Amino acid sequence: MKHLYRSQTNKKIAGVCAGFGEYFDLDPSVIRIVWLSTVLLGGTGALIYLICWLILPLNSEPNAVTSFHPLTRSKANRIIAGVCGGLGEYFQIDPVIFRLGFIVAVLALGMGILLYIILWISVPSEK
Numbered sequence: 001m002k003h004l005y006r007s008q009t010n011k012k013i014a015g016v017c018a019g020f021g022e023y024f025d026l027d028p029s030v031i032r033i034v035w036l037s038t039v040l041l042g043g044t045g046a047l048i049y050l051i052c053w054l055i056l057p058l059n060s061e062p063n064a065v066t067s068f069h070p071l072t073r074s075k076a077n078r079i080i081a082g083v084c085g086g087l088g089e090y091f092q093i094d095p096v097i098f099r100l101g102f103i104v105a106v107l108a109l110g111m112g113i114l115l116y117i118i119l120w121i122s123v124p125s126e127k
Helices: 016-024 028-041 044-055 083-091 095-109 112-122
Strands: none
Touching (some): 016 028
């Protein structure tokens, strides 16, 4: 049975996002991006992160190996920085959907450009 822990191996602050990534077999970068979005758009993400930091135990097996497909910016399917192409490759759907989502976020919420820039900076480029 799987247990939810804070990660000791892939942590940036407290290992909460990496722990969720290990639990759901996702790249911790995806969890971090979602968490950052909740902080920027609603503000509740910071409180939830602090609560998880307090209640989740630290992983007692720090050398646990996890296998996930990393989220990267695409070199082959890029228009501006490869963010949407990388998201499309990671989730195995057409990147046009992500491009349209960013356009809607820019027009409706005004946060699309900020989110795109954050992804551009935080997601590594494909090797």
